[in-house]
Amino acid sequence: MSESLRDPVERLSSAVATVARRMAGNDELSPALDPSPRPEMGDYSTNAAMMLAGPLGRPPREIAAELAASIEAELGAALEKTEIAGPGFINLFLGNAWYRQATADMAGTGGATVPPVGDPERIIVExxxxxxxxxxxxxxxxxxxxxxxxxxxxxxxxxxxxxxxxxxxxxxxxxxxxxxxxxxxxxxxxxxxxxxxxxxxxxxxxxxxxxxxxxxxxxxxxxxxxxxxxxxxxxxxxxxxxxxxxxxxxxxxxDNLVDRGIARLRAAGHVFEEDGAVWLRTTDFGDDKDRVLIRSTGEVTYFGADVAYHVDKIERGNDRLIDVLGADHHGYVARMAAAIQSLEGDKAEFEAQIMxxxxxxxxxxxxxxxxxxxxxxxxxxxxxxxxxxxxxxxxxxxxxxxxxxxxxxxxxxxxSDNPVYYVQYAHARIRSILRKAADEGSGGGDPLAAPVDPSEKLLVAKLLAFPAEVHEAAAKRAPHRICAYATDVAAAFHAFYRDCQVVGAEGDGVEAARVQLCDVTGATIRRSLGLLGISAPDSM
RNA sequence: GCGCCCGUAGCUCAGCUGGAUAGAGCGUUGGUCUACGAAACCAAAGGUCACAGGUUCGAAUCCUGUCGGGCGCGCCA
Structure with a gap:
């Protein structure tokens, strides 16, 4: 992947990591690069110096000064300046051009691109x-x-x-x-x-x-x-x-899958018979008691059938089985996990999400x-x-x-007080602006050269965070994070709308740049709501 | 008794693989429509992050214990 196509934030964070690793002599080091909590603290902040303080045995602020100089050399013109703050944070202040370029990059792809995870899996969610x-x-x-x-x-x-x-x-x-x-x-x-x-x-x-x-x-x-x-x-x-x-x-x-499933358990050697019933020794894998697969009456238990079902899911080629279960079923998790673990040969990760x-x-x-x-x-x-x-x-x-x-x-x-309308309203408002811009807009000039309002910076930073938000929400199995993210994007947009005129804005390239920003914001809200299965109306 | 989830603003809840002054919505109080949608914005008030120890340069976040609430501990499903 060429430098110019990579995520703008990823470019920053790899520059910071490169410099920090060089100084530490440790390729494993991965310092954080997060949006700064407040504008006076710059645009992005890194804790790299504090991470190096221990290993290098030197004061973090002293390390920060050296790191900051290297970061400036590494990033060149994109960076306006750096500051060292608090216990040793390095705050990065980015130039206008960086923001405009980042927005243009996102506009080309309908919002920030979410890179695929490093270790993609075949997952079945029940x-x-x-x-x-x-x-x-x-x-x-x-x-x-x-x-x-x-x-x-x-x-x-x-x-x-x-x-x-x-x-x-x-x-x-x-x-x-x-x-x-x-x-x-x-x-x-x-x-x-x-x-x-x-x-x-x-x-x-x-x-x-x-x-x-x-x-x-x-x-x-x-x-x-x-x-x-x-x-x-x-x-x-x-x-x-x-x-x-x-x-x-x-x-x-x-389809004879119950016999097959139980046969696989048997083959793995954890099945035994007692009191006329067939049991799985789930205690071998952390369950607190063994479980019956086939009752003494000859009937297969719910558990027995369910194990067979899960074995089938594995045999269909899934790497990970996620079960979304009610709180009243959490006692069930240990035995199913044990059953999956007891298998030999073709296996998969079993994961229960308890609602x-x-x-x-x-x-x-x-x-x-x-x-x-x-x-x-x-x-x-x-x-x-x-x-x-x-x-x-x-x-x-x-x-x-x-x-x-x-x-x-x-x-x-x-x-109407439901926050979903807050987010949907932002989307409808954007679409309305874009309609108006298409009708009346005449914005000439080079958007990349346009000045950037502080409220625009905050909005662009939010939009750039989309891939990280998606990955974090997915990794934590936490869709509710996307609700919070979408609300943040909408709030950042409303603030931008308050401070910045879009259609008919004065200045070389300003209108074009802001229309582009609206476009990317709309796309990002649409994709966020899409992940939640919620519509993004053009008007409401 | 044992196991899992939870205890953060008046209410409902984010934030939890440690980071700078703990956030949002609702509610309360006050202010904004002669620029592109006021379903919006701004400001104010509101906190011993259940409690007590511990680890750390730094704890709402990690560890231990206590208290409080929910759920579960079948040859039911």
């Missing part, structure tokens, strides 16, 4: 996977928004990603489900551990209309699940979630959600209430490992 015995809840919506945004982030940072929903279409839950439908068809209450929701009545109605018999539980189970999956698919689609596949638990048996709970607050009261009792707010209701964009933002803006309260009254009544 998320939602809610039982197909009822509609998706708002809590499932959090899983859906998170898993979807995480997948987009991982893909953006250079990984090869597929997404999957595991459909638990076997087992006792489904039997209860079928029994509940049957009871409703007979005009009776569902059984004790059955499903109470009104949607069961609707299913019963539909079953009757399509000629199902209440006593054919087998068939009711299959069709009932089919209908639910149909509905779930629709809800996810409506919510903007890209699911590459819905993987049926039953198909594991039909904490979401409490819906209505009328100041937390609503306790239970699917069986039918006491739920569905994802469809939530999106109908506050819209897909607002719902996704609400569900994504907080770290996934934290419990959140979602105040429905607030979301409904004050939805």
């Amino acid at each position: 998320f939602v996977s809610a039982n197909p015995t009822g509609p998706l809840t708002a809590a499932s919506g959090r899983h859906a928004a998170y898993g979807d945004a995480l997948s987009r982030l991982l893909a953006e940072s250079g990984h090869q990603v597929t997404t999957e929903y595991y459909v638990n279409d076997g087992g006792t839950q489904v039997e209860n489900f079928a029994a509940s439908i049957a009871a409703r068809m007979n005009g009776e209450e569902p059984p004790e551990d059955g499903y109470q929701g009104t949607y069961v009545n609707e299913l019963a109605e539909r079953a009757r209309a399509e000629g199902h018999e209440a006593d054919d539980l087998e068939r009711l189970a299959v069709t009932g699940v089919e209908w639910m999956v149909e509905g779930i698919r629709g809800s996810l689609e409506n919510f903007g979630v890209r699911m590459d596949d819905f993987f049926s638990e039953r198909s594991l048996y039909e 904490q709970l979401i409490h819906l607050v209505e009328g100041g009261q937390r609503t306790k959600m239970s699917k069986r009792a039918g006491d739920i707010v569905t994802l469809d209701e939530l999106t109908a209430d506050i819209g897909v964009d607002a719902a996704r933002w609400f569900l994504l803006q907080r770290s996934h490992d934290r419990t959140i309260d979602l105040d429905l009254d607030l979301a409904r009544s004050q939805s």
